[in-house]
Amino acid sequence: MSEVIQVHTATGSHEAAQRLAQGAVQARLAAGGQIIGPVESVFWHEGVFGIGQEWQVVLKSSSQRYQELESYLRDHHEWANPEIIAVPVVTGSEPYLAWVRRTVEADEPQGA
Template sequence: MKTESIIVYCTCPDALSAKDIAEAVVKEQLCACVNRLPAVMSHYIFKGEYCEDEEVLLIIKTTAAAFESLKTRIEALHPYDVPEIIAAPIVAGNDSYLGWLQASVK
């Protein structure tokens, strides 16, 4: 069960787009939970230019099996041309929480 659970990170340009994405993916049961962290500062180079932007970070708990559907839905809702959508495995955790996570995702 532990290796089937993942955390997906996604940055959004503002609170409204982050809320809309979080609400959609939870209601559509593409994930169990989303945390929204406001005011993260992102530093990166895009199209040859250095950028420094305040963004909202989404921390999305889901399953590996649901990743492709989740990614597709985020891409459809996200205002960026190239949204950050990256996943990392959950290698350990509270068994009760991980069971709830698994049961909450379609």
């Protein structure tokens, strides 16, 4: 199993999603990120049923950087209790997985 993970969160606007993704990647907490949306969400929040639009942020990182990435997302997120989940990447292209690991561990930009 690789130590590469995908970390997911959601925001209420495209701009908020961009800020989170850009900040995490610039801080090297994630090697890259994708913004998907808008997506339709159906949820319960504080006892109220809701439907709304959200933008999903998917960040590529390593399990070693997860706690720092989670802290960054909590500190910079617009919501008090955002979804922040990590999904392990079980396997994948080794050159890609190595790039993710190198990028989040490096002080200087790395090639793909």
